[in-house]
Amino acid sequence: MQFPAGFIQHISNCKGFDEVAFTQAHQLPTPVSIRYNPQKPVEKMAGSPVPWCAEALYLPERPLFVFDPLFHAGAYYVQEASSMFTGYLFRQFTDDKKPLHILDVCAAPGGKSTLIAGLMSPQSLLVSNEVIKSRVTILKENIVKWGNPNVVVSNNDPRDFSGMNGFFDVIIVDAPCSGSGLFRKEPEAKKEWSIENVNHCSLRQQRILEDIIPALKPGGLLLYATCSYAYEEDEKIVEILLQNDFEPLPKISVPAEFGGIVFSKSGYRFYPDKITGEGFFIAALRKKNGGDEQTNQIKKQFIPINADEKNIVANYLHQPENYFFFKYKEVIYCIPEIVKSSISALGGLHLIKSGTALGSIKNNELIPDHELAMSSIISKTIPRLELNATDAITYLRKNTLQINSNLKGWCLITHQNIPLGWAKIIPGRLNNYFPTEWRIRK
Numbered sequence: 145m146q147f148p149a150g151f152i153q154h155i156s157n158c159k160g161f162d163e164v165a166f167t168q169a170h171q172l173p174t175p176v177s178i179r180y181n182p183q184k185p186v187e188k189m190a191g192s193p194v195p196w197c198a199e200a201l202y203l204p205e206r207p208l209f210v211f212d213p214l215f216h217a218g219a220y221y222v223q224e225a226s227s228m229f230t231g232y233l234f235r236q237f238t239d240d241k242k243p244l245h246i247l248d249v250c251a252a253p254g255g256k257s258t259l260i261a262g263l264m265s266p267q268s269l270l271v272s273n274e275v276i277k278s279r280v281t282i283l284k285e286n287i288v289k290w291g292n293p294n295v296v297v298s299n300n301d302p303r304d305f306s307g308m309n310g311f312f313d314v315i316i317v318d319a320p321c322s323g324s325g326l327f328r329k330e331p332e333a334k335k336e337w338s339i340e341n342v343n344h345c346s347l348r349q350q351r352i353l354e355d356i357i358p359a360l361k362p363g364g365l366l367l368y369a370t371c372s373y374a375y376e377e378d379e380k381i382v383e384i385l386l387q388n389d390f391e392p393l394p395k396i397s398v399p400a401e402f403g404g405i406v407f408s409k410s411g412y413r414f415y416p417d418k419i420t421g422e423g424f425f426i427a428a429l430r431k432k433n434g435g436d437e438q439t440n441q442i443k444k445q446f447i448p449i450n451a452d453e454k455n456i457v458a459n460y461l462h463q464p465e466n467y468f469f470f471k472y473k474e475v476i477y478c479i480p481e482i483v484k485s486s487i488s489a490l491g492g493l494h495l496i497k498s499g500t501a502l503g504s505i506k507n508n509e510l511i512p513d514h515e516l517a518m519s520s521i522i523s524k525t526i527p528r529l530e531l532n533a534t535d536a537i538t539y540l541r542k543n544t545l546q547i548n549s550n551l552k553g554w555c556l557i558t559h560q561n562i563p564l565g566w567a568k569i570i571p572g573r574l575n576n577y578f579p580t581e582w583r584i585r586k
């Protein structure tokens with residue numbers, strides 16, 4: 145592989161860098177890894193474990209994910225292995241029993257958010273935010289597929305969180321960067337690399353952090369990550385944080401089977417010649433105590449639903465008594481009661497998804513939403529129609545399905561018992577309600 149001019153020289157002083165081994169590793173194929181959804185247990189593919197992520201596997205080769213129904217069901221997420229270390233650090237420095245307010249500021253397409261959603265307590269709230277509007281669609285899709293009821297998707301600039309002083313216990317900044325860590329996986333990234341771009345990214349990273357730091361509670365945890373090797377985007381940013389509001393956290397002990405993760409200035413460097421994965425940097429820092437106190441947030445108003453509507457939607461949920469129901473533009477949503485006051489505090493944000501869309505009521509019947517089919521909160525008693533892989537793909541293409549079933553009315557289409565979406569069965573016909581915009585087009 146030919147690196148951009150000046151690149152090797154630029155990173156040659158980085159801690160742990162070994163030019164020969166690094167160059168050789170770039171001749172090897174990129175490892176393929178997936179992370180399973182703990183809420184949607186399925187038969188696992190053949191593969192070997194990712195040492196720092198219990199739910200993840202390296203696959204021997206890259207399958208055509210688009211033709212696997214379980215990919216569409218949110219049973220797993222295709223994620224680069226090094227970046228899964230974010231979950232390992234999150235576990236080390238948070239209490240998984242505690243209710244936490246967590247913000248993933250640069251979240252699209254949703255890799256870190258789905259990872260953290262699977263690790264946080266059910267009483268926690270994750271705000272998964274993306275500033276670029278065109279990238280919010282894929283973020284929302286991945287969050288919907290993952291199915292947690294306590295994840296909110298927002299479309300805000302980091303500075304829009306400035307009114308939320310001290311609200312978050314944990315903030316993840318997976319910053320936009322110059323991308324050198326992805327040269328092997330995405331060779332196109334090399335065209336964008338230059339020292340000017342590294343410096344430009346470094347300044348943007350500093351701005352994002354300045355904007356977001358007030359929203360982190362004193363004593364709160366910051367996870368700062370990039371997929372760049374550049375000192376300017378990694379250790380230099382950590383140094384600036386440590387000179388101001390932050391203090392270092394102790395170095396965690398990394399088991400030998402993890403490979404050679406390099407510890408540098410409160411950060412962990414991943415090189416493709418030392419671990420099985422791509423280039424990555426992540427630092428864990430604690431915000432110093434004192435300073436910002438939590439301020440009053442703009443409260444979000446919810447329009448509650450009436451008792452008749454509640455009776456109809458309750459049939460679709462497992463333990464409906466645990467949820468608060470509200471209506472927005474004729475669609476009924478629910479959020480766990482336990483996070484209601486936390487979500488109410490997000491009234492100043494541009495929320496793209498808050499709560500699970502259950503559907504709209506027409507003629508005393510719920511027309512169920514796809515989000516409900518994907519969600520972990522759905523009742524286990526809803527009629528289900530299990531399809532084999534071939535029929536499941538036909539369903540996901542939104543093509544006509546010939547079925548032989550005694551079921552009538554709304555039912556969940558499943559594969560390996562994991563819901564793929566809704567269908568309505570009327571004598572002699574199955575109406576396919578898989579969302580048109582999500583259908584397999586290939």
Ligand code: SAM
Binds near residue numbers: 249252253321
């Ligand atoms: N965390 C994501 C994941 O694990 O799937 C990847 C995030 S990617 C490295 C960085 C994200 O930051 C992109 O989605 C990009 O659109 C967003 N971004 C770009 N400019 C930004 C800015 N000025 N402020 C905040 N986010 C920005």
